[in-house]
Amino acid sequence: MLALEHVSVTFNEGTADEKKALQSIQLTLEQGEFVTVIGSNGAGKSTLMNMISGALYPDVGTVSINQQNVTALPEYKRAKRIGRVFQDPMAGTSPTMTIEENLAMAYSRNKKRYLVPGVNKKRRELFKEKLKTLHLGLEDRLNAKVGLLSGGERQALSLLMATFTEPDILLLDEHTAALDPSRAALITDLTGDVVKETGLTTLMVTHNMQQALDLGNRLIMMDKGQIILDIRGAKKQALTVEKLLHEFQRIRGTHLDDDRAILG
Amino acid sequence: MFISIFNAFESGIIFAIMALGVYLTFRILDFPDLTVDGSFVTGGAVTAILITNGMPAIIATFIAIVCGFIAGTITGLLNTKGKVNPLLSGILMMTALYSINLRIMGQSTIPLLNQSTVFTQLKNVFESAGLDGIINQGLTGLGLERTPSTYSVLLVMLVVTFFIKFVTDYFLKTEIGLALRATGDNERMIRSFSANTDFLTVIGLGFSNALVALAGGLYAQFTGFSDLNMGIGMIVVGLASVIIGESVVGTKSIMRTTFAVIIGSIIYRVVVTLALRADFLDNGDTRLITALLVILALVMPRLIETYKERTRKKKKRVALTEQIKEGA
Ligand SMILES: Nc1ncnc2c1ncn2[C@@H]1O[C@H](COP(=O)(O)OP(=O)(O)OP(=O)(O)O)[C@@H](O)[C@H]1O
Ligand SMILES: [Mg+2]
Numbered sequence: 001m002l003a004l005e006h007v008s009v010t011f012n013e014g015t016a017d018e019k020k021a022l023q024s025i026q027l028t029l030e031q032g033e034f035v036t037v038i039g040s041n042g043a044g045k046s047t048l049m050n051m052i053s054g055a056l057y058p059d060v061g062t063v064s065i066n067q068q069n070v071t072a073l074p075e076y077k078r079a080k081r082i083g084r085v086f087q088d089p090m091a092g093t094s095p096t097m098t099i100e101e102n103l104a105m106a107y108s109r110n111k112k113r114y115l116v117p118g119v120n121k122k123r124r125e126l127f128k129e130k131l132k133t134l135h136l137g138l139e140d141r142l143n144a145k146v147g148l149l150s151g152g153e154r155q156a157l158s159l160l161m162a163t164f165t166e167p168d169i170l171l172l173d174e175h176t177a178a179l180d181p182s183r184a185a186l187i188t189d190l191t192g193d194v195v196k197e198t199g200l201t202t203l204m205v206t207h208n209m210q211q212a213l214d215l216g217n218r219l220i221m222m223d224k225g226q227i228i229l230d231i232r233g234a235k236k237q238a239l240t241v242e243k244l245l246h247e248f249q250r251i252r253g254t255h256l257d258d259d260r261a262i263l264g
Numbered sequence: 265m266f267i268s269i270f271n272a273f274e275s276g277i278i279f280a281i282m283a284l285g286v287y288l289t290f291r292i293l294d295f296p297d298l299t300v301d302g303s304f305v306t307g308g309a310v311t312a313i314l315i316t317n318g319m320p321a322i323i324a325t326f327i328a329i330v331c332g333f334i335a336g337t338i339t340g341l342l343n344t345k346g347k348v349n350p351l352l353s354g355i356l357m358m359t360a361l362y363s364i365n366l367r368i369m370g371q372s373t374i375p376l377l378n379q380s381t382v383f384t385q386l387k388n389v390f391e392s393a394g395l396d397g398i399i400n401q402g403l404t405g406l407g408l409e410r411t412p413s414t415y416s417v418l419l420v421m422l423v424v425t426f427f428i429k430f431v432t433d434y435f436l437k438t439e440i441g442l443a444l445r446a447t448g449d450n451e452r453m454i455r456s457f458s459a460n461t462d463f464l465t466v467i468g469l470g471f472s473n474a475l476v477a478l479a480g481g482l483y484a485q486f487t488g489f490s491d492l493n494m495g496i497g498m499i500v501v502g503l504a505s506v507i508i509g510e511s512v513v514g515t516k517s518i519m520r521t522t523f524a525v526i527i528g529s530i531i532y533r534v535v536v537t538l539a540l541r542a543d544f545l546d547n548g549d550t551r552l553i554t555a556l557l558v559i560l561a562l563v564m565p566r567l568i569e570t571y572k573e574r575t576r577k578k579k580k581r582v583a584l585t586e587q588i589k590e591g592a
Contacts, residue, residue: 118438118439118441
């Protein structure tokens with residue numbers, strides 16, 4: 001489904017600020033895999049996401065989706081097949097536009113856009129039906145400007161917009177990090193439901209180890225631009241936070257900085 | 265008095281087309297496009313030179329629209345492909361257009377006095393149909409001494425401008441229109457929904473400047489000449505219209521806002537006309553009046569809001585103290 005081969009990227013190469021953000025990453029995702037990604041600040045998680053989405057291009061290496069090499073394909077073209085939710089609840093929606101208009105933009109993701117109305121009766125029904133699955137009552141506020149919604153509501157909407165056209169790949173970058181605990185739990189549940197229902201191939205970055213263990217069927221840990229741990233299946237089910245911390249120590253020979261981030 | 269206000273309405277409705285263009289860039293695309301000062305003149309220049317060379321006025325006007333569109337797309341390409349900052353892209357294009365406009369016209373002014381323009385043609389139609397006479401009879405019946413020579417400009421321009429408004433409203437609700445609005449609102453988001461934001465920015469600027477050039481072409485035909493300097497300060501006039509209209513009419517929906525822009529353009533012309541009637545003000549003061557109007561439109565709504573809020577709180581306080589007194 002998704003394959004990264006020898007993907008490397010260095011920021012500010014040749015200067016004092018040189019940063020090897022990704023070092024020869026090898027990663028293959030099977031259809032329907034749900035991978036959680038953990039790692040300390042600056043490990044390269046967001047950079048990895050940006051490589052896949054096409055927001056950044058690798059210095060060397062290739063990115064393929066469904067056996068097709070997309071390394072040089074610009075972001076907006078890849079976006080037909082990749083859904084994204086960002087950390088910032090402001091980032092995934094258009095605040096001055098209404099809920100239904102936002103959904104209409106998401107609806108056009110994998111189609112050509114024409115000079116026909118973005119919202120029509122049939123689509124409005126579809127949007128309502130989809131919004132109902134969020135249980136937030138948004139289906140009754142189709143004409144409300146998205147800027148008026150709370151962060152949690154926006155993030156739920158972003159998640160819906162990213163997934164309801166069923167792209168090939170779903171990228172979630174700390175999409176619950178900016179929310180209060182109860183809202184974060186809500187979005188986490190929604191994420192689990194959506195992925196289970198649609199069987200989307202998913203990569204989810206989180207700083208919350210428990211969340212990384214609870215969700216998904218595969219877990220990778222990143223550090224200094226490398227994937228240092230890759231656990232799947234039954235082995236992942238058996239993992240605990242303690243075991244993870246211990247594992248990190250064994251591989252890196254140091255303690256994982258137990259900043260807010262890691263234990264979350 | 266009636267005549268000068270009538271003229272203000274006429275030019276207000278023509279300039280409203282330009283203001284709609286400015287609205288598209290400043291508000292929808294969030295792109296402060298200064299190309300306007302140049303593309304307005306381009307519209308006038310192209311129309312004037314083509315008409316004096318014998319081309320039918322209506323075709324000349326259409327070609328002016330195309331030229332404005334091209335100017336806008338160049339600004340857009342400078343910004344999206346050349347990575348030049350939006351303000352600078354517009355300034356560069358405006359500067360280049362000054363020379364280009366002079367090249368087009370070959371001289372700094374082209375008179376259109378004895379030419380057949382869209383407005384002289386319309387006037388003839390109205391005259392032969394006797395329409396102006398009928399309206400004027402009604403007005404003299406109301407006791408008006410001097411009446412406008414023709415209503416064709418006002419009536420036809422109302423139809424044209426509102427037609428453009430409705431097309432714009434429709435466009436901004438289409439799939440492409442939604443993506444265009446999102447490009448101005450949250451570019452990163454709409455790119456993640458597979459919209460080519462560079463392309464949208466370029467065509468958005470193209471449409472905007474096409475409208476501006478149309479207004480320039482019509483204005484040249486309306487006043488009977490095209491002048492190299494008639495575009496100076498046009499962007500501020502456009503902005504003034506947008507801001508005044510928004511603060512008077514409101515911005516609840518797209519349809520309302522585009523209507524606001526048209527009203528804003530007319531209000532602007534009328535206020536400037538009235539102000540210039542004051543003895544101590546002359547034509548040179550137009551810019552000052554413009555600036556003051558924009559400041560007023562920007563500051564007044566906030567002042568009114570604060571005042572309302574204060575009286576509301578005061579009432580609440582009074583009610584509370586009464587309650588406490590009653591309780592005691
Ligand atoms: N555009 C850029 N220019 C320069 N350096 C960058 C850029 N983007 C990321 N970096 C650097 O690359 C490294 C990896 O960044 P990245 O954002 O991928 O980390 P992360 O794992 O997502 O961290 P966090 O948990 O804080 O979100 C960091 O050291 C960061 O400073
Ligand atoms: Mg990150």
